[in-house]
Amino acid sequence: MAILANILVALVALEHVYILVLEMFLWTTPRGRKAFGLTQERAEMTKVMAANQGLYNGFLAAGLIWALLHPAPAFAFQLKLFFVGCVVVAGLYGGLTASRKIWVIQALPAAIALIAVFLAG
Incomplete structure:
Protein backbone atom coordinates (compact mmCIF):
# COMPACT_ATOMS: atom_id res chain seq x y z
CA MET A 1 0.00 0.00 0.00
CA ALA A 2 2.91 2.36 0.67
CA ILE A 3 4.04 2.11 -2.95
CA LEU A 4 0.54 2.89 -4.21
CA ALA A 5 0.28 5.84 -1.82
CA ASN A 6 3.62 7.21 -3.03
CA ILE A 7 2.58 6.80 -6.67
CA LEU A 8 -0.65 8.70 -6.00
CA VAL A 9 1.20 11.47 -4.13
CA ALA A 10 3.67 11.69 -7.04
CA LEU A 11 0.80 12.00 -9.52
CA VAL A 12 -0.72 14.83 -7.48
CA ALA A 13 2.71 16.52 -7.42
CA LEU A 14 3.07 16.14 -11.20
CA GLU A 15 -0.41 17.55 -11.70
CA HIS A 16 0.59 20.64 -9.73
CA VAL A 17 3.80 21.05 -11.70
CA TYR A 18 1.64 20.97 -14.83
CA ILE A 19 -0.76 23.54 -13.34
CA LEU A 20 2.26 25.71 -12.48
CA VAL A 21 3.39 25.59 -16.12
CA LEU A 22 -0.11 26.36 -17.41
CA GLU A 23 -0.62 29.28 -15.06
CA MET A 24 2.85 30.80 -15.08
CA PHE A 25 4.00 30.24 -18.67
CA LEU A 26 1.09 29.16 -20.89
CA TRP A 27 -1.78 31.28 -19.55
CA THR A 28 -2.13 33.47 -22.64
CA THR A 29 -1.35 30.74 -25.19
CA GLY A 37 -11.83 28.61 -20.81
CA LEU A 38 -10.45 32.11 -21.32
CA THR A 39 -10.65 34.62 -24.11
CA GLN A 40 -7.39 36.23 -25.21
CA GLU A 41 -8.48 39.51 -23.62
CA ARG A 42 -9.37 37.90 -20.28
CA ALA A 43 -6.11 35.92 -20.27
CA GLU A 44 -4.08 39.09 -20.83
CA MET A 45 -5.96 40.92 -18.07
CA THR A 46 -5.39 38.11 -15.55
CA LYS A 47 -1.91 36.84 -16.43
CA VAL A 48 -0.19 38.35 -13.36
CA MET A 49 -2.79 36.82 -11.05
CA ALA A 50 -2.43 33.48 -12.83
CA ALA A 51 1.35 33.53 -12.46
CA ASN A 52 0.87 34.09 -8.73
CA GLN A 53 -1.53 31.12 -8.57
CA GLY A 54 0.97 29.04 -10.49
CA LEU A 55 3.68 29.84 -7.98
CA TYR A 56 1.44 28.62 -5.14
CA ASN A 57 0.76 25.40 -7.05
CA GLY A 58 4.51 25.02 -7.43
CA PHE A 59 4.90 25.28 -3.66
CA LEU A 60 2.36 22.49 -3.24
CA ALA A 61 4.26 20.35 -5.74
CA ALA A 62 7.56 21.09 -4.00
CA GLY A 63 6.10 20.06 -0.65
CA LEU A 64 4.76 16.82 -2.09
CA ILE A 65 8.11 16.02 -3.70
CA TRP A 66 9.87 16.83 -0.42
CA ALA A 67 7.50 14.41 1.33
CA LEU A 68 8.31 11.67 -1.17
CA LEU A 69 12.07 12.17 -0.85
CA HIS A 70 12.42 12.74 2.88
CA PRO A 71 14.53 9.94 4.44
CA ALA A 72 12.70 9.82 7.81
CA PRO A 73 9.53 7.76 7.25
CA ALA A 74 7.57 9.24 10.17
CA PHE A 75 8.28 12.82 9.10
CA ALA A 76 7.67 11.97 5.43
CA PHE A 77 4.26 10.60 6.44
CA GLN A 78 3.42 13.88 8.22
CA LEU A 79 4.57 15.90 5.23
CA LYS A 80 2.42 13.83 2.89
CA LEU A 81 -0.62 14.29 5.11
CA PHE A 82 -0.05 18.03 5.34
CA PHE A 83 0.63 18.78 1.67
CA VAL A 84 -1.97 16.40 0.23
CA GLY A 85 -4.43 17.81 2.77
CA CYS A 86 -3.58 21.32 1.53
CA VAL A 87 -4.33 20.21 -2.03
CA VAL A 88 -7.67 18.74 -0.95
CA VAL A 89 -8.62 22.00 0.80
CA ALA A 90 -7.48 24.09 -2.17
CA GLY A 91 -9.47 21.86 -4.53
CA LEU A 92 -12.59 22.05 -2.40
CA TYR A 93 -12.34 25.83 -2.16
CA GLY A 94 -11.62 26.18 -5.87
CA GLY A 95 -14.61 23.98 -6.65
CA LEU A 96 -16.84 26.18 -4.52
CA THR A 97 -15.56 29.51 -5.78
CA ALA A 98 -14.20 29.08 -9.30
CA SER A 99 -15.39 25.93 -11.06
CA ARG A 100 -16.92 22.65 -9.94
CA LYS A 101 -14.57 20.99 -12.41
CA ILE A 102 -11.77 21.62 -9.87
CA TRP A 103 -13.40 19.10 -7.53
CA VAL A 104 -12.74 16.35 -10.07
CA ILE A 105 -9.41 17.60 -11.40
CA GLN A 106 -7.74 18.63 -8.13
CA ALA A 107 -9.69 17.64 -5.01
CA LEU A 108 -10.68 14.08 -5.95
CA PRO A 109 -7.19 12.83 -6.91
CA ALA A 110 -5.76 14.44 -3.78
CA ALA A 111 -8.48 12.91 -1.59
CA ILE A 112 -7.76 9.47 -3.03
CA ALA A 113 -4.03 10.01 -2.39
CA LEU A 114 -4.79 11.18 1.14
CA ILE A 115 -6.80 8.04 1.88
CA ALA A 116 -3.99 5.90 0.47
CA VAL A 117 -1.41 7.70 2.63
CA PHE A 118 -3.57 7.14 5.72
CA LEU A 119 -3.99 3.44 4.91
CA ALA A 120 -0.27 3.04 4.25
CA GLY A 121 0.72 4.97 7.37
Whole structure:
Protein backbone atom coordinates (compact mmCIF):
# COMPACT_ATOMS: atom_id res chain seq x y z
CA MET A 1 0.00 0.00 0.00
CA ALA A 2 2.91 2.36 0.67
CA ILE A 3 4.04 2.11 -2.95
CA LEU A 4 0.54 2.89 -4.21
CA ALA A 5 0.28 5.84 -1.82
CA ASN A 6 3.62 7.21 -3.03
CA ILE A 7 2.58 6.80 -6.67
CA LEU A 8 -0.65 8.70 -6.00
CA VAL A 9 1.20 11.47 -4.13
CA ALA A 10 3.67 11.69 -7.04
CA LEU A 11 0.80 12.00 -9.52
CA VAL A 12 -0.72 14.83 -7.48
CA ALA A 13 2.71 16.52 -7.42
CA LEU A 14 3.07 16.14 -11.20
CA GLU A 15 -0.41 17.55 -11.70
CA HIS A 16 0.59 20.64 -9.73
CA VAL A 17 3.80 21.05 -11.70
CA TYR A 18 1.64 20.97 -14.83
CA ILE A 19 -0.76 23.54 -13.34
CA LEU A 20 2.26 25.71 -12.48
CA VAL A 21 3.39 25.59 -16.12
CA LEU A 22 -0.11 26.36 -17.41
CA GLU A 23 -0.62 29.28 -15.06
CA MET A 24 2.85 30.80 -15.08
CA PHE A 25 4.00 30.24 -18.67
CA LEU A 26 1.09 29.16 -20.89
CA TRP A 27 -1.78 31.28 -19.55
CA THR A 28 -2.13 33.47 -22.64
CA THR A 29 -1.35 30.74 -25.19
CA PRO A 30 -4.08 28.76 -26.95
CA ARG A 31 -3.34 25.76 -24.70
CA GLY A 32 -3.60 27.78 -21.50
CA ARG A 33 -6.70 29.64 -22.62
CA LYS A 34 -8.40 26.38 -23.57
CA ALA A 35 -7.52 24.74 -20.24
CA PHE A 36 -9.14 27.57 -18.31
CA GLY A 37 -11.83 28.61 -20.81
CA LEU A 38 -10.45 32.11 -21.32
CA THR A 39 -10.65 34.62 -24.11
CA GLN A 40 -7.39 36.23 -25.21
CA GLU A 41 -8.48 39.51 -23.62
CA ARG A 42 -9.37 37.90 -20.28
CA ALA A 43 -6.11 35.92 -20.27
CA GLU A 44 -4.08 39.09 -20.83
CA MET A 45 -5.96 40.92 -18.07
CA THR A 46 -5.39 38.11 -15.55
CA LYS A 47 -1.91 36.84 -16.43
CA VAL A 48 -0.19 38.35 -13.36
CA MET A 49 -2.79 36.82 -11.05
CA ALA A 50 -2.43 33.48 -12.83
CA ALA A 51 1.35 33.53 -12.46
CA ASN A 52 0.87 34.09 -8.73
CA GLN A 53 -1.53 31.12 -8.57
CA GLY A 54 0.97 29.04 -10.49
CA LEU A 55 3.68 29.84 -7.98
CA TYR A 56 1.44 28.62 -5.14
CA ASN A 57 0.76 25.40 -7.05
CA GLY A 58 4.51 25.02 -7.43
CA PHE A 59 4.90 25.28 -3.66
CA LEU A 60 2.36 22.49 -3.24
CA ALA A 61 4.26 20.35 -5.74
CA ALA A 62 7.56 21.09 -4.00
CA GLY A 63 6.10 20.06 -0.65
CA LEU A 64 4.76 16.82 -2.09
CA ILE A 65 8.11 16.02 -3.70
CA TRP A 66 9.87 16.83 -0.42
CA ALA A 67 7.50 14.41 1.33
CA LEU A 68 8.31 11.67 -1.17
CA LEU A 69 12.07 12.17 -0.85
CA HIS A 70 12.42 12.74 2.88
CA PRO A 71 14.53 9.94 4.44
CA ALA A 72 12.70 9.82 7.81
CA PRO A 73 9.53 7.76 7.25
CA ALA A 74 7.57 9.24 10.17
CA PHE A 75 8.28 12.82 9.10
CA ALA A 76 7.67 11.97 5.43
CA PHE A 77 4.26 10.60 6.44
CA GLN A 78 3.42 13.88 8.22
CA LEU A 79 4.57 15.90 5.23
CA LYS A 80 2.42 13.83 2.89
CA LEU A 81 -0.62 14.29 5.11
CA PHE A 82 -0.05 18.03 5.34
CA PHE A 83 0.63 18.78 1.67
CA VAL A 84 -1.97 16.40 0.23
CA GLY A 85 -4.43 17.81 2.77
CA CYS A 86 -3.58 21.32 1.53
CA VAL A 87 -4.33 20.21 -2.03
CA VAL A 88 -7.67 18.74 -0.95
CA VAL A 89 -8.62 22.00 0.80
CA ALA A 90 -7.48 24.09 -2.17
CA GLY A 91 -9.47 21.86 -4.53
CA LEU A 92 -12.59 22.05 -2.40
CA TYR A 93 -12.34 25.83 -2.16
CA GLY A 94 -11.62 26.18 -5.87
CA GLY A 95 -14.61 23.98 -6.65
CA LEU A 96 -16.84 26.18 -4.52
CA THR A 97 -15.56 29.51 -5.78
CA ALA A 98 -14.20 29.08 -9.30
CA SER A 99 -15.39 25.93 -11.06
CA ARG A 100 -16.92 22.65 -9.94
CA LYS A 101 -14.57 20.99 -12.41
CA ILE A 102 -11.77 21.62 -9.87
CA TRP A 103 -13.40 19.10 -7.53
CA VAL A 104 -12.74 16.35 -10.07
CA ILE A 105 -9.41 17.60 -11.40
CA GLN A 106 -7.74 18.63 -8.13
CA ALA A 107 -9.69 17.64 -5.01
CA LEU A 108 -10.68 14.08 -5.95
CA PRO A 109 -7.19 12.83 -6.91
CA ALA A 110 -5.76 14.44 -3.78
CA ALA A 111 -8.48 12.91 -1.59
CA ILE A 112 -7.76 9.47 -3.03
CA ALA A 113 -4.03 10.01 -2.39
CA LEU A 114 -4.79 11.18 1.14
CA ILE A 115 -6.80 8.04 1.88
CA ALA A 116 -3.99 5.90 0.47
CA VAL A 117 -1.41 7.70 2.63
CA PHE A 118 -3.57 7.14 5.72
CA LEU A 119 -3.99 3.44 4.91
CA ALA A 120 -0.27 3.04 4.25
CA GLY A 121 0.72 4.97 7.37
